[in-house]
Amino acid sequence: xxxxxxxxxxxxxxxxxxxxxxxxxxxxxxxxxxxxxxxxxxxxxxxxxxxxxxxxxxxxxxxxxxxxxxxxxxxxxxxxxxxxxxxxxxxxxxxxxxxxxxxxxxxxxxxxxxxxxxxxxxxxxxxxxxxxxxxxxxxxxxxxxxxxxxxxxxxxxxxxxxxxxxxxxxxxxxxxxxxxxxxxxxxxxxxxxxxxxxxxxxxxxxxxxxxxxxxxxxxxxxxxxxxxxxxxxxxxxxxxxxxxxxxxxxxxxxxxxxxxxxxxxxxxxxxxxxxxxxxxxxxxxxxxxxxxxxxxxxxxxxxxxxxxxxxxxxxxxxxxxxxxxxxxxxxxxxxxxxxxxxxxxxxxxxxxxxxxxxxxxxxxxxxxxxxxxxxxxxxxxxxxxxxxxxxxxxxxxxxxxxxxxxxxxxxxxxxxxxxxxxxxxxxxxxxxxxxxxxxxxxxxxxxxxxxxxxxxxxxxxxxxxxxxxxxxxxxxxxxxxxxxxxxxxxxxxxxxxxxxxxxxxxxxxxxxxxxxxxxxxxxxxxxxxxxxxxxxxxxxxxxxxxx
Numbered sequence: 001x002x003x004x005x006x007x008x009x010x011x012x013x014x015x016x017x018x019x020x021x022x023x024x025x026x027x028x029x030x031x032x033x034x035x036x037x038x039x040x041x042x043x044x045x046x047x048x049x050x051x052x053x054x055x056x057x058x059x060x061x062x063x064x065x066x067x068x069x070x071x072x073x074x075x076x077x078x079x080x081x082x083x084x085x086x087x088x089x090x091x092x093x094x095x096x097x098x099x100x101x102x103x104x105x106x107x108x109x110x111x112x113x114x115x116x117x118x119x120x121x122x123x124x125x126x127x128x129x130x131x132x133x134x135x136x137x138x139x140x141x142x143x144x145x146x147x148x149x150x151x152x153x154x155x156x157x158x159x160x161x162x163x164x165x166x167x168x169x170x171x172x173x174x175x176x177x178x179x180x181x182x183x184x185x186x187x188x189x190x191x192x193x194x195x196x197x198x199x200x201x202x203x204x205x206x207x208x209x210x211x212x213x214x215x216x217x218x219x220x221x222x223x224x225x226x227x228x229x230x231x232x233x234x235x236x237x238x239x240x241x242x243x244x245x246x247x248x249x250x251x252x253x254x255x256x257x258x259x260x261x262x263x264x265x266x267x268x269x270x271x272x273x274x275x276x277x278x279x280x281x282x283x284x285x286x287x288x289x290x291x292x293x294x295x296x297x298x299x300x301x302x303x304x305x306x307x308x309x310x311x312x313x314x315x316x317x318x319x320x321x322x323x324x325x326x327x328x329x330x331x332x333x334x335x336x337x338x339x340x341x342x343x344x345x346x347x348x349x350x351x352x353x354x355x356x357x358x359x360x361x362x363x364x365x366x367x368x369x370x371x372x373x374x375x376x377x378x379x380x381x382x383x384x385x386x387x388x389x390x391x392x393x394x395x396x397x398x399x400x401x402x403x404x405x406x407x408x409x410x411x412x413x414x415x416x417x418x419x420x421x422x423x424x425x426x427x428x429x430x431x432x433x434x435x436x437x438x439x440x441x442x443x444x445x446x447x448x449x450x451x452x453x454x455x456x457x458x459x460x461x462x463x464x465x466x467x468x469x470x471x472x473x474x475x476x477x478x479x480x481x482x483x484x485x486x487x488x489x490x491x492x493x494x495x496x497x498x499x500x501x502x503x504x505x506x507x508x509x510x511x512x513x514x515x516x517x518x519x520x521x522x523x524x525x526x527x528x529x530x531x532x533x534x535x536x537x538x539x540x541x542x543x544x545x546x547x
Contacts, residue, residue: 001080001106001127003199005216005404007415012197015224020374020400022227023196025219026101029262030065033058037237041266044285045091048272049138054091058264061098063180068099070179070188075158077130079104079192082202084128086110086119088137089247089269092162092170094257096132099174101219104194108202109248112137113529116149118212122204126214126407127155132170135163138272196220202407203250205347214407215347225350225401226259228372233316233341234357235289237264240313242287244270244278244296246529250347251320255291275299279311286313293321293531294328295469297340301332314338318354319364320345321532323437323455325462326365333361344368344437346423348403352377353435365459367434368427374400378420379429387428392438395427396420440535445474445484452484452514460508461486461501466494469525471533472516475542486516487538487547489525496521520547 015021033042038059046053056064077083083105087093093109100107108126110119112134123131133142143161150156162170179185194200196219204212230236243256247269260267268285270278278300281287297319304311314336320343329340342364343354353369363369371377378386379393387393398419405413414422426438438455445452454472461470469489474482490496498519505515526537541547 001082003080003106003216003404004408004410005199005218006410007402007413008197008218008221008404011400011402011419015220015374015400018374018400020224021196021220022223023220024223025194025196025200026098026258026261027193030058030062030098033261033264034062037264038062040264042261043091043094043267043269045089045094045269046271046277046281047090048270048274048277056091061095064095064175065098065102066180066185066189067178068095068174069102070182070185071174071177072099072105072130073103073188073192074179075130075173077103077105079194080199081105081130082108082126082128083130083132084108084110084123084126085132086112086114086142086248087132087134087162088112088271089243089252089256090134090162090271091269092132092175093247094267094269095175097253097257098261101194101200102189102192104192104198106199106202108204109253110204111246111248111529112142116145119145120149120152122212122214123149123153123156125212126202126204128153129155130158130160131156132160132162135161135165194219199404201253203248203253203347213409213412216404216407218404221401221403222254222258222350223262224374225372225399226254226262228374229255229351229354230259230263232354232356232372233289233318235259235263235265239263239265239288240268240286241265242268242270242278242282242285242290244273244290245292249530250345250350251291251530254350273299275303276307279303279307279309282311282314283309287311288313289316289318290314291318291320294319294324295527295531297324297332298328298468301328301335305331305335311336311338316341316357318343320351320354321530323368323459324365325459326362327463329361329365340364342368344425344435346397348421349375349397349399349401352397352399355434363434367430367436370432370434372399377427377429377435379427379435389429389431392426392428394441395423395425395435395437397423445472445482447477447480447482447484447513454484457484457486457505457510457514457516460505460510461488463508464496464501464504466490466496466500468492469533471525471535471538473535473538473542475518475539483518484514484516485518485520485542485547487520487522487525489522522547 042058345351355369526534
C-alpha cells in the first residue's frame with residue numbers, strides 16, 4: 001500500500017528541532033516496559049457479555065505481540081500492509097496494534113456499529129489485506145456479514161474471527177501457536193520494524209465530503225500529542241486508566257491503548273458501557289483516570305450518587321466531544337470527588353486544547369481549554385483575517401500532532417502552506433487564551449441574518465430542571481432562511497412544553513431572537529457509540545418531517 005502522507009515531511013525538521021517529535025514508536029516503549037517493569041499488570045480486559053476478565057503483565061503483552069506479529073507475517077502481512085479490525089475494547093484489539101507495529105503493518109480500526117455500506121467503502125479504499133472481526137458482538141453476526149462482503153473486496157486476502165472456532169479462528173491462527181519460537185521469528189520481528197514517520201494508523205472519520213475520510217497518522221504525530229497530554233494531566237507510571245470509550249475512536253486508541261504503555265502505567269478496558277459496572281471497575285481496579293463524552297460523565301455521576309458507593313481512587317475525568325453543562329460539573333465533582341477536565345480535539349490531531357488541573361472549576365463548563373505545547377490556534381473571519389478575542393469565527397489549528405493527510409484525497413487535507421488546518425469548527429478565544437467551540441461551520445443557525453449562539457442556548461436549557469439532553473438544530477424557513485428547533489430528552493418523570501421552555505429562557509434574559517421557535521420532545525437522541533449527539537440526523541429528520 002502506498003501512503004500519500006504529504007503533510008509530514010514539510011514539518012519534520014522543525015518538529016524534531018523543537019523536541020515535539022521524539023522519533024520513537026510504540027515498539028520502543030513496549031521494549032522499555034519489558035526491560036523496566038516486566039511483571040507489572042499492563043492490561044486488564046473485561047467482557048461484560050461473558051463476564052470474563054483477562055489480565056496481562058508487560059512480559060505477557062510483549063510475548064503475545066511478537067507471537068501475533070509472526071502469525072500475521074505467516075499470512076502474508078508485511079510492511080505497509082493494512083490490517084483492518086472491527087473489534088470492541090477486547091484484549092485482542094490492543095495486542096493486534098502492537099503486533100502490527102512489530103512488522104510495520106498499518107492498523108485500520110473500524111467501529112463495531114459499521115455495517116455493509118460503511119465497511120465496503122472503507123475496506124476497498126484502505127486496501128485492507130486482512131480483516132479481524134468478532135464472531136458475534138451485541139447479538140450481531142459479524143462473521144456472516146463479512147463472508148457476504150468478501151467477494152466484492154479484491155484486496156482482502158484473509159478473514160480472521162475472534163471466537164470463530166473454525167479454520168479462521170483468531171486463537172488458532174495467531175494467539176496460541178508459539179510463532180515467536182520459530183527459527184525465523186527474530187528475523188521477521190527485526191527486519192520490518194517501522195520508522196517513526198511511517199504510517200502506523202489509518203482511521204476513518206466522517207465529514208462534509210460525502211464519504212468517510214481516511215486519516216493517516218505516524219508514531220511521531222500520535223506521540224507528539226500523547227506526551228504533552230499526559231504531562232498536563234500529571235499522569236504517570238502509577239496511574240490506572242479506565243477506558244470504556246471505543247478504542248476504534250481516537251479517544252480510546254490514543255489514551256486507552258498507547259498512552260498507558262508510553263507511561264509504563266496500566267489500562268483497564270470495558271467493552272460495553274454500563275455505568276454501574278464502570279463504577280465497580282473503578283473501585284476494584286483502583287482506576288485513577290478516565291476519558292469519555294458528556295453522557296458517560298452524566299451516567300457515572302448518577303450511578304455513584306444513587307448507589308452511595310464512592311469511587312475514591314478516581315482523580316480525573318476528562319470530558320470531551322460536547323460542552324459540559326455547569327450543573328453537571330458541580331454534581332460530578334461532588335459525587336465523584338474527581339477533577340472534571342474539559343477538552344477539544346479531532347481525529348486528525350488528537351486533543352488540541354484542555355484545561356489545567358489547577359484551573360478554576362468553572363472553566364470546565366465555560367471553555368474547552370487552552371492549547372497543549374506544540375499546538376497553536378487562531379480564529380479567522382471568512383476572508384482568513386485573524387479575529388480579536390471574543391469574536392467568533394473559523395477555528396484553525398497548527399499542531400505537531402496534525403495528521404499526515406487524507407488517504408488518496410490530498411485535495412481535502414484542509415491545510416495551508418503555513419501548516420494551518422481548518423478544523424471546520426466555529427469558536428472564539430478568550431482574553432486568557434482559552435477557546436470555546438460554538439458549533440460546526442455547517443451547524444451554525446443564521447436566522448434572518450442573525451447568528452444564533454447554539455452552544456449558549458443549549459447550556460441554558462441544560463439548567464432547566466426537566467432537561468436531560470438538548471440539541472439546537474436548524475430547520476428551513478422561507479422568509480428567514482432558518483429557524484431554531486430545540487430537541488429535548490426530558491429527565492425521567494419530568495415534562496417540558498414550548499411555553500415552559502420559552503418562559504425559562506426569557507427569565508434568563510436571553511435575547512428573543514435566540515429563543516428556539518420549535519420544541520420537539522423525544523425519548524432519546526441519535527448518537528454515536530461514544531455518546532455524541534448526531535445533529536445531522538436531527539436536521540435530516542426535521543427536513544423529512546419525521547420529527
